[in-house]
Amino acid sequence: MAVAQVLNLGLAFPAEPQKTAISCSCSCSSSSKSSKLTHRTRSGNISIPTTTATKGGLLKTQKLNLEISPHRAVSAVRLMRIELGGAFADLLNEKGKGSGENEMGYVQRTLGFRTRELNHHDLRLVTDIVGGTIRWRRYLDHLISSLCHDKDISSMEPLLLQILRIGFYEIVKLDMPPYAVVDENVKLAKVSLRPGAGNMVNGILRKLVELKENEKLPLPKVEGDDRAQARALATLYSHPVWMVRRWTKYLGQEEAIKLMIWNNSEPSFSLRANRARGFSRDDLVTQLNALKVPHKLSLHLDEFVRIKTGLQIVIHAGMLRKGLCSVQDESAGLVVSVMDPRPGETIIDCCAAPGGKTLYMASHLSGQGMVFAVDVNRGRLRILKETAKLHQVDGVVTTIHVDLRTLTDSQQLKSNKVLLDVPCSGLGVLSKRADLRWNRKLEDMEQLKKLQDELLDAASKFVKPGGVLVYSTCSIDPEENDERVAAFLVRHPDFHIDPVDRFVPPDFVTHSGFFFSNPVKHSLDGSFAARLVRTL
Numbered sequence: 417m418a419v420a421q422v423l424n425l426g427l428a429f430p431a432e433p434q435k436t437a438i439s440c441s442c443s444c445s446s447s448s449k450s451s452k453l454t455h456r457t458r459s460g461n462i463s464i465p466t467t468t469a470t471k472g473g474l475l476k477t478q479k480l481n482l483e484i485s486p487h488r489a490v491s492a493v494r495l496m497r498i499e500l501g502g503a504f505a506d507l508l509n510e511k512g513k514g515s516g517e518n519e520m521g522y523v524q525r526t527l528g529f530r531t532r533e534l535n536h537h538d539l540r541l542v543t544d545i546v547g548g549t550i551r552w553r554r555y556l557d558h559l560i561s562s563l564c565h566d567k568d569i570s571s572m573e574p575l576l577l578q579i580l581r582i583g584f585y586e587i588v589k590l591d592m593p594p595y596a597v598v599d600e601n602v603k604l605a606k607v608s609l610r611p612g613a614g615n616m617v618n619g620i621l622r623k624l625v626e627l628k629e630n631e632k633l634p635l636p637k638v639e640g641d642d643r644a645q646a647r648a649l650a651t652l653y654s655h656p657v658w659m660v661r662r663w664t665k666y667l668g669q670e671e672a673i674k675l676m677i678w679n680n681s682e683p684s685f686s687l688r689a690n691r692a693r694g695f696s697r698d699d700l701v702t703q704l705n706a707l708k709v710p711h712k713l714s715l716h717l718d719e720f721v722r723i724k725t726g727l728q729i730v731i732h733a734g735m736l737r738k739g740l741c742s743v744q745d746e747s748a749g750l751v752v753s754v755m756d757p758r759p760g761e762t763i764i765d766c767c768a769a770p771g772g773k774t775l776y777m778a779s780h781l782s783g784q785g786m787v788f789a790v791d792v793n794r795g796r797l798r799i800l801k802e803t804a805k806l807h808q809v810d811g812v813v814t815t816i817h818v819d820l821r822t823l824t825d826s827q828q829l830k831s832n833k834v835l836l837d838v839p840c841s842g843l844g845v846l847s848k849r850a851d852l853r854w855n856r857k858l859e860d861m862e863q864l865k866k867l868q869d870e871l872l873d874a875a876s877k878f879v880k881p882g883g884v885l886v887y888s889t890c891s892i893d894p895e896e897n898d899e900r901v902a903a904f905l906v907r908h909p910d911f912h913i914d915p916v917d918r919f920v921p922p923d924f925v926t927h928s929g930f931f932f933s934n935p936v937k938h939s940l941d942g943s944f945a946a947r948l949v950r951t952l
């Protein structure tokens with residue numbers, strides 16, 4: 417069947433995109449609640465009315481749909497929340513934000529029915545589908561648009577677009593049994609929108625299956641001038657064009673492709689055992705074994721283990737809630753190694769919240785010394801304070817809510833060890849932060865670099881003669897890393913570089929003596945740290 421024939425199924429972009437951007441000749445284009453409910457009843461789905469108590473004590477009747485696969489329904493709703501509501505993909509699994517009652521409230525409001533509660537397996541599927549669909553958005557949208565006669569899909573009904581993206585992702589990237597995927601997504605479109613939307617999803621997904629089976633997916637070729645090649649690569653590896661151009665410039669095309677492949681892969685996570693609570697890595701391993709969560713010991717840091725799957729199980733077992741361990745990438749742990757915190761020391765952490773590095777540094781103090789945790793964001797600082805209590809390091813952590821740039825040079829707040837973990841582009845953590853690549857803009861880079869320079873100047877005031885300032889980012893971009901350090905040294909000739917080779921394995925030390933974790937080479941988040949010592 418040719419692409420044009422798909423369109424003969426009745427796909428058309430209507431004149432009034434605000435009502436329904438793509439409709440089918442056989443569909444009812446009205447999206448009013450009453451007509452949606454009528455269609456649901458007609459389509460024969462199992463809908464069980466349930467009652468839920470509202471705040472005011474009233475009982476509200478809600479429909480429980482047992483026929484729609486709950487993980488697809490929840491995935492579609494989460495994708496809507498991320499794209500239209502600005503939710504962060506990586507926060508939606510946290511209790512109270514995405515799961516449980518709250519989650520079903522969103523599902524009910526968006527789709528008009530509830531599904532059964534999600535179990536661990538469902539949640540894992542939701543995480544995979546939502547993360548993957550966001551990562552592959554540019555690639556999926558290219559295919560969807562190609563199969564809709566190159567129409568502008570930005571005017572498509574948002575829920576319909578999310579359902580199509582999920583179906584495309586499952587077929588093209590997850591290699592799931594295609595006809596089951598078609599049936600499930602058609603059902604979701606019929607019940608949550610209207611029968612015509614289901615017919616349309618059916619036509620497009622079937623066409624996709626056929627093109628995939630015949631290896632005829634309409635994908636761009638990497639050819640032409642630099643710009644054209646960057647555009648093709650951006651579609652094939654699903655990244656913004658500006659990132660492809662930047663990485664091609666700094667890394668070359670081959671490495672840029674490897675980096676994009678890494679960013680698109682399933683992230684792995686590290687857990688840090690909290691020794692401040694007397695919970696060792698051996699204890700952590702025992703618990704992970706009991707929970708049947710596969711793990712590997714970190715090769716670089718004594719308290720850390722890596723897990724590829726099972727984070728949800730760890731969360732549900734309450735290990736984070738009890739403060740026994742935290743989710744922390746080893747690259748962040750290695751920045752703390754560059755700081756080399758020791759019992760009895762006073763440390764100033766200039767951009768501390770939400771506290772990953774503060775708490776790890778505090779756990780090295782064995783109850784003696786102090787970490788002053790400075791941050792401009794009150795809410796994030798509150799989280800740091802609460803977590804410090806939970807981790808039983810609150811005796812050695814003092815929070816200071818202030819814009820670092822307004823703090824005046826004073827003898828009271830000076831130290832031999834100052835950490836400045838600046839706000840940055842986060843280009844080193846794109847595998848974990850699925851949506852970040854779409855939120856970050858090229859224009860942000862100039863603003864961030866200006867802020868980084870200002871914060872470096874401010875932080876340097878708190879370093880005692882002979883003391884060290886550690887500048888760190890979770891970016892792989894030389895303009896935020898080496899270049900910021902070089903510019904700082906020109907402005908501050910009283911500082912010099914102290915090579916980090918005494919603190920981290922040689923594999924992480926750059927020619928200039930900085931710490932750098934490379935996602936492709938080290939299979940960790942990308943991050944950077946420089947030790948800058950003030951002359952006596």
Ligand SMILES: C[S@@+](CC[C@H](N)C(=O)[O-])C[C@H]1O[C@@H](n2cnc3c(N)ncnc32)[C@H](O)[C@@H]1O
Binds near residue numbers: 766767771791818
């Ligand atoms: C990369 S995050 C720090 C992460 C933290 N070090 C950790 O390991 O969890 C950067 C932090 O800088 C803070 N920040 C941004 N501008 C600031 C300023 N002018 N003064 C103090 N803190 C600032 C932000 O609120 C944010 O919490």
